[in-house]
Amino acid sequence: MKDLALCRDCARARGVFDPRKLSLSHNVFPAELSGEVEEFIRRMLDGVLSEGDEEGIGEKSSPLPDLLTKCPTCNYSLENYRELGMLGCPECYKIFASELTSPQGSSNLETMAHDPGAAPDFGDSPDMERKRLETLLQIAVNEENYEEAARLRDLIKTLPKT
Amino acid sequence: MKKGDFQRLAVNPPAYANYFGQPRVLLGTLGIVELNINGFPFPGWSTVEKSRQVAHIILPVLNKLKGVNWSFQSEMSELDSIQRRFLLERMQITYAMAARNEACHVLINDKQDMEAYVNDEEELLILRFFPGEEDSISRAEDTCRKLRDELTELLPVARHPKFGYLSACPEKTGSGLWYSFLLHTPAMQILNGNRQLQTELEQLVPMDPQPLFPRGNGAHAGLYWLHTYTISFGKAARRTMEKLHIAVNDIIALERRARTRLLMEPKKRQKFLALLEKMLVKTERGEVKTFNASLEALSALQLGHELGLLRARRSKASTTKLFSAAYFDIAPTSLALKQKLLSPRRRHEARIDYLRKLVHEKLELQPTFRQQKS
Ligand SMILES: [Zn+2]
Ligand SMILES: [Zn+2]
Numbered sequence: 001m002k003d004l005a006l007c008r009d010c011a012r013a014r015g016v017f018d019p020r021k022l023s024l025s026h027n028v029f030p031a032e033l034s035g036e037v038e039e040f041i042r043r044m045l046d047g048v049l050s051e052g053d054e055e056g057i058g059e060k061s062s063p064l065p066d067l068l069t070k071c072p073t074c075n076y077s078l079e080n081y082r083e084l085g086m087l088g089c090p091e092c093y094k095i096f097a098s099e100l101t102s103p104q105g106s107s108n109l110e111t112m113a114h115d116p117g118a119a120p121d122f123g124d125s126p127d128m129e130r131k132r133l134e135t136l137l138q139i140a141v142n143e144e145n146y147e148e149a150a151r152l153r154d155l156i157k158t159l160p161k162t
Numbered sequence: 163m164k165k166g167d168f169q170r171l172a173v174n175p176p177a178y179a180n181y182f183g184q185p186r187v188l189l190g191t192l193g194i195v196e197l198n199i200n201g202f203p204f205p206g207w208s209t210v211e212k213s214r215q216v217a218h219i220i221l222p223v224l225n226k227l228k229g230v231n232w233s234f235q236s237e238m239s240e241l242d243s244i245q246r247r248f249l250l251e252r253m254q255i256t257y258a259m260a261a262r263n264e265a266c267h268v269l270i271n272d273k274q275d276m277e278a279y280v281n282d283e284e285e286l287l288i289l290r291f292f293p294g295e296e297d298s299i300s301r302a303e304d305t306c307r308k309l310r311d312e313l314t315e316l317l318p319v320a321r322h323p324k325f326g327y328l329s330a331c332p333e334k335t336g337s338g339l340w341y342s343f344l345l346h347t348p349a350m351q352i353l354n355g356n357r358q359l360q361t362e363l364e365q366l367v368p369m370d371p372q373p374l375f376p377r378g379n380g381a382h383a384g385l386y387w388l389h390t391y392t393i394s395f396g397k398a399a400r401r402t403m404e405k406l407h408i409a410v411n412d413i414i415a416l417e418r419r420a421r422t423r424l425l426m427e428p429k430k431r432q433k434f435l436a437l438l439e440k441m442l443v444k445t446e447r448g449e450v451k452t453f454n455a456s457l458e459a460l461s462a463l464q465l466g467h468e469l470g471l472l473r474a475r476r477s478k479a480s481t482t483k484l485f486s487a488a489y490f491d492i493a494p495t496s497l498a499l500k501q502k503l504l505s506p507r508r509r510h511e512a513r514i515d516y517l518r519k520l521v522h523e524k525l526e527l528q529p530t531f532r533q534q535k536s
Binding site for chain 1: 198199200201202203204206207208320322324325328330331332333335350353354362365366408412416419420423
């Protein structure tokens with residue numbers, strides 16, 4: 001359930017959507033340098049990404065992998081991803097693909113990468129029904145609805161022990 | 163770039179508001195399509211120049227969508243602070259959007275049941291409201307999936323063979339669709355209290371319940387948007403939706419039962435009757451001033467009427483309509499825009515006046531039960 005953690009809110013809590021802090025590339029490099037850095041990276045990568053191949057980097061660009069810790073389209077870095085849990089542009093998904101599907105990456109993405117039909121962790125644990133009934137029981141108790149509370153308590157008792 | 167008259171928006175409530183006065187628990191479902199464009203940074207990291215380019219790609223496509231008549235369209239920079247707050251209060255822009263200016267656009271259709279944001283938290287967000295308790299969820303699913311597919315054909319949409327539709331947060335990649343539910347749970351609120359209710363809802367649903375009116379954490383009359391995302395595709399998205407159905411149905415069942423108990427159980431009923439009497443007296447004496455207190459009064463009186471504990475001078479349909487309108491008419495920026503009431507004190511006065519007229523003149527709400535001496 002934590003994995004579903006409501007991106008906007010977690011992002012907001014981290015100030016990502018604060019418009020005053022918006023342009024990450026400007027935070028990463030001093031403003032007066034960012035243009036140059038961007039230009040440099042773009043030149044280095046020219047021809048590697050411009051064909052827009054689905055496979056992304058890696059194969060064609062063996063002498064360059066170190067540079068690819070930054071996304072040429074948006075200047076986003078792997079550190080940014082690790083820190084914020086967010087990506088800068090669609091291109092980032094190609095560039096940081098190995099990170100995203102690694103065990104350190106998001107578990108959801110890993111699951112889906114191997115099996116697009118797999119369910120995300122959306123309370124699919126065997127405890128889900130128990131948890132749901134316990135919450136309903138709590139509400140019934142709060143409302144002094146003891147008849148319903150008794151019914152729910154009995155239902156919970158019938159669930160298989162985990 | 164600006165199209166349409168803001169004042170026209172101000173006098174007509176958004177579509178979902180028309181359903182506030184309904185006895186339903188699930189007032190409707192908001193279906194949302196969120197897409198990004200290939201080759202550009204996500205809006206959070208973009209430059210104004212790149213966001214402009216994105217807008218130039220998206221806006222012509224939006225304006226050509228079949229069957230959609232955008233009657234209001236504006237760049238955020240063209241809206242002043244009251245207009246922004248007004249749209250925010252009506253849930254017609256997001257907080258992020260309210261803070262933006264150049265290259266960010268908001269479009270609203272003629273019926274005000276559909277909005278599009280360009281360069282909000284995603285490059286394109288389309289929101290559409292589907293009223294009703296019975297089938298609003300499935301209608302939202304169908305319509306939004308079709309709209310997403312249509313846009314995918316018309317725009318260079320960012321998709322990945324493994325992750326599906328891409329967004330800035332990797333946990334949100336997948337179907338490009340998500341859903342929110344507008345719920346009215348006044349009886350649960352009366353039985354449980356606001357904070358307790360919110361805590362329980364959070365437990366029950368793997369979602370994020372938010373008070374409808376973004377007005378801090380005070381009372382909100384049991385009006386909630388439940389927000390969620392679908393985060394994957396294929397079978398997983400279906401299963402996610404199944405879970406949402408269960409969660410929403412749980413809440414509907416809880417609220418219906420709470421309403422029955424307020425009516426049928428002597429002690430609860432007594433408590434509710436006392437609350438209704440108090441609300442009638444307070445609205446008459448002008449003691450309900452703030453927006454939140456007014457929402458709570460409206461919500462309780464509406465429920466009392468639905469449960470037959472209060473009778474109105476008008477037909478059921480006309481009463482429902484008046485209640486629906488009231489939730490919006492008393493909102494701060496609604497009063498500020500429509501009546502040019504710019505100080506809180508003058509808005510309090512206007513609200514007192516509005517509630518007194520509504521409850522005691524237009525509706526003439528009267529208890530159907532014998533008056534209790536306390
Ligand atoms: Zn997130
Ligand atoms: Zn990038």
